[in-house]
Amino acid sequence: MTGSEGAAWVFGDNIDTDQLAPGGTLKGGVEEGASQCLRAVNPDFAGQVRKGDFVVGGRNFGIGSSREQAAQALCHLGVAAVIAPSFGGIFYRNALNFGLLALVCAEAGKISQGDRLTADPETGEVRNLSRGEVYDCEPLPAHLLEIVSAGGLVPYLERKLR
Amino acid sequence: MGLTLAEKLIARAAGRDEVRPGETVTVRVDLAMMHDSSGPRRIAPILERLGAKVWDPERIVLVSDHWVPAVDAQSAEILAITRRWARENNIEAFYDMVGICHVVLPQGGHLRPGMFAVGGDSHSTTGGAFGCYMFGVGSTDMAGVLVTGETWLKVPESIALDWSGKLQRGVCAKDINLALCAHLGLGGAEYAAVEFTGSLIAELGMEERMTLSNMAAELGAQAGLIAPDETTTEWLEAAGGNPGEAAPWRSDKDAEYSATHEFDAGSLEPQVAAPHSPANAAPASSYKGVAIDQAYIGACTGAKLADLHMAAQVLDGRQVARGTRLLVAPASRRDMMQADTDGTLAKLMGAGAIMMPIGCGACAGFGGGVLAEDEVCISSTSRNFQGRMGAQSSKVYLASPYAVAAAAVAGEIRDPREFLAKG
Numbered sequence: 001m002t003g004s005e006g007a008a009w010v011f012g013d014n015i016d017t018d019q020l021a022p023g024g025t026l027k028g029g030v031e032e033g034a035s036q037c038l039r040a041v042n043p044d045f046a047g048q049v050r051k052g053d054f055v056v057g058g059r060n061f062g063i064g065s066s067r068e069q070a071a072q073a074l075c076h077l078g079v080a081a082v083i084a085p086s087f088g089g090i091f092y093r094n095a096l097n098f099g100l101l102a103l104v105c106a107e108a109g110k111i112s113q114g115d116r117l118t119a120d121p122e123t124g125e126v127r128n129l130s131r132g133e134v135y136d137c138e139p140l141p142a143h144l145l146e147i148v149s150a151g152g153l154v155p156y157l158e159r160k161l162r
Numbered sequence: 163m164g165l166t167l168a169e170k171l172i173a174r175a176a177g178r179d180e181v182r183p184g185e186t187v188t189v190r191v192d193l194a195m196m197h198d199s200s201g202p203r204r205i206a207p208i209l210e211r212l213g214a215k216v217w218d219p220e221r222i223v224l225v226s227d228h229w230v231p232a233v234d235a236q237s238a239e240i241l242a243i244t245r246r247w248a249r250e251n252n253i254e255a256f257y258d259m260v261g262i263c264h265v266v267l268p269q270g271g272h273l274r275p276g277m278f279a280v281g282g283d284s285h286s287t288t289g290g291a292f293g294c295y296m297f298g299v300g301s302t303d304m305a306g307v308l309v310t311g312e313t314w315l316k317v318p319e320s321i322a323l324d325w326s327g328k329l330q331r332g333v334c335a336k337d338i339n340l341a342l343c344a345h346l347g348l349g350g351a352e353y354a355a356v357e358f359t360g361s362l363i364a365e366l367g368m369e370e371r372m373t374l375s376n377m378a379a380e381l382g383a384q385a386g387l388i389a390p391d392e393t394t395t396e397w398l399e400a401a402g403g404n405p406g407e408a409a410p411w412r413s414d415k416d417a418e419y420s421a422t423h424e425f426d427a428g429s430l431e432p433q434v435a436a437p438h439s440p441a442n443a444a445p446a447s448s449y450k451g452v453a454i455d456q457a458y459i460g461a462c463t464g465a466k467l468a469d470l471h472m473a474a475q476v477l478d479g480r481q482v483a484r485g486t487r488l489l490v491a492p493a494s495r496r497d498m499m500q501a502d503t504d505g506t507l508a509k510l511m512g513a514g515a516i517m518m519p520i521g522c523g524a525c526a527g528f529g530g531g532v533l534a535e536d537e538v539c540i541s542s543t544s545r546n547f548q549g550r551m552g553a554q555s556s557k558v559y560l561a562s563p564y565a566v567a568a569a570a571v572a573g574e575i576r577d578p579r580e581f582l583a584k585g
C-alpha cells in the first residue's frame with residue numbers, strides 16, 4: 001500500500017483548527033472552507049496544493065476545536081497524509097475518520113517545503129526522495145488502519161453494518 | 163502498581179480490571195452530548211447513509227448554543243434541522259437556546275462520577291470536573307458512537323497538576339488555566355489526561371472546577387479530571403441528578419503519573435494572555451495600559467454564575483469607561499436567573515454592561531458581538547486564536563472575569579486587584 005509521490009507543504013508548531021477551518025466558513029459547505037484552509041499562515045496553500053501532496057506540521061498539528069472541517073478541508077484538497085511529531089487529539093481522530101492518514105513522526109522537522117515524499121501507512125515509513133532519507137512513524141493500530149484503508153469511518157461502518 | 167483516576171474510568175468503560183497508557187481500547191459510552199454546530203446538521207446525513215438509528219435516545223443530550231439566536235437564514239436553518247432531528251429521534255434531553263452545552267449538561271443533572279462520556283465539542287473536557295471521563299470528538303466520530311454506542315481510545319498517560327495554598331483575592335481558576343498554558347505551552351500536555359490535585363482544588367466550588375477542566379483543552383489534554391468529593395455530590399444532588407458514588411473515583415496512592423507539577427496558589431497573580439495564544443499569558447500588570455475597545459464576559463469558560471459574581475465585584479458602583487463597551491452573555495438561563503435574583507445582573511447593567519443572549523455568542527465568532535478589523539478585546543473566553551472572534555486583524559486578550567471587568571472600567575488592561583477591597 002505504498003502511497004504515491006507528492007510534494008511537502010511545511011508548517012510550524014501549533015497549527016490550530018481556526019487556521020485550518022476558519023469560523024467564518026463553517027456555515028457553508030466544504031468547498032468554501034477548503035478554499036480558505038490555512039490562508040492565515042500560507043495564502044498560496046489552498047490554491048496551489050495538488051492531489052497527493054503532503055502536509056507536514058510541527059507539534060500539536062490541529063490543536064483546538066472539534067470541528068472536523070479542519071480535517072475534511074485537507075481531504076477535499078486531496079492531501080495524501082499529514083505528517084507531524086504530534087497532533088491535537090481530536091484532529092487526529094477526525095483525520096482518520098475521514099480516511100486522511102495522520103502519521104506521528106518524530107523526524108518530521110527534517111522535511112523542507114517542496115521535498116518529494118511517499119508514505120506507507122502499513123509500515124509507517126515516510127521516504128524523503130529529495131534527500132534520500134527514510135523516517136519511521138508510529139504504526140497505526142490494526143483497526144485504525146482498517147478505518148483509513150476503508151476511506152474513513154463512514155465507509156468502514158457501512159461495510160461492517162451490512 | 164495502582165491506577166490513576168483516568169485509568170480507572172477508562173478500565174470501567176472498557177469492561178476491564180485495568181488499562182495501561184499506550185493501549186488502544188474499545189469502550190462503551192454512557193452519554194453522548196452534541197450541539198447545533200457539530201450535531202444533527204452534520205450527523206443526520208451520515209446516519210441516513212448508514213441506514214442506522216441512534217443506539218439509545220436516552221443517552222443523548224442535544225444543546226443548541228452555537229448559532230443562537232439565529233442571525234440569518236443559514237443559522238436559522240441549522241437550528242431548524244437540530245429541532246427536527248431531536249423530535250424525529252425522540253431526544254428528551256434537548257436544550258434549545260437555554261445555555262452553553264458544557265454548563266447545561268451538569269446543570270441538567272446528566273453527569274455522574276464514574277461515567278464515560280463523549281461530547282461533540284473540544285471543551286467537553288469540562289465534564290472531567292465531575293469525575294467523568296469526557297472528551298471531545300468530531301461529528302463523524304460522534305456518528306459512530308450514536309450508531310454503535312462504542313468508541314475507541316488510546317489510554318493516555320496521566321499528569322498531576324498539584325495546587326496547594328490559597329488564591330489571593332481577585333485571582334481565580336481562569337488565572338490558573340492561563341498560568342498553566344504559559345508554563346506547559348499550548349498543547350503542552352500532549353494528549354495526557356491531566357488531573358488537578360492538591361489542597362486548593364478540594365476547596366474550589368464546582369464552577370471553578372469546571373473552568374479548570376474546561377481549559378484542559380488548551381493544554382492539549384485528552385481529559386481534565388478532578389476526583390469527585392462531597393462538593394461534587396452535593397452540587398449534583400442540587401441539580402436534580404443522581405450523584406452516584408464519589409469514593410471509588412480517585413487515583414490510587416501508588417498510581418503512576420508521567421509527570422507531577424507542583425504550584426503554589428498564593429503566589430499566583432492575575433493573568434492576561436496576549437493575542438493570539440492562551441500560552442502568551444503573563445501577570446496582568448505586564449500588559450497594563452493596553453487600550454480596550456470591547457470587554458467580553460461570556461462562554462462556558464467565563465460566564466457561569468461564579469464568573470458573573472466576580473465581574474460584579476469589580477463593577478459594583480463603577481461605570482464602564484467611555485469608548486469601551488462591555489458585553490455580557492451568561493452561560494445558561496439558570497445562571498442568568500440566579501444572577502437576577504441575587505442582584506448581580508443589576509450591578510452589571512448599572513455599570514453599563516450590555517446584556518447579550520445566552521449562548522456561545524462571540525466566543526467562536528458565530529453569534530453577536532464580533533470584532534471589527536484592528537479592534538482590541540479582552541475576554542473571559544478560552545481561546546484567542548487569530549480571527550476567532552471576528553476580523554482577522556482583531557486582537558483578543560484572555561483574562562478572568564475580574565480582569566475583564568477591570569479593563570472595562572479602566573478602558574485599558576489593569577491588575578483587577580486595584581479594584582477590589584482588600585479582604
Ligand code: SF4
Pocket residue numbers: 228262263264283285460461462463521522525526543544
Ligand atoms: S462558549 Fe465558546 S468555548 Fe464554550 S462551547 Fe461555546 S464556542 Fe465553545
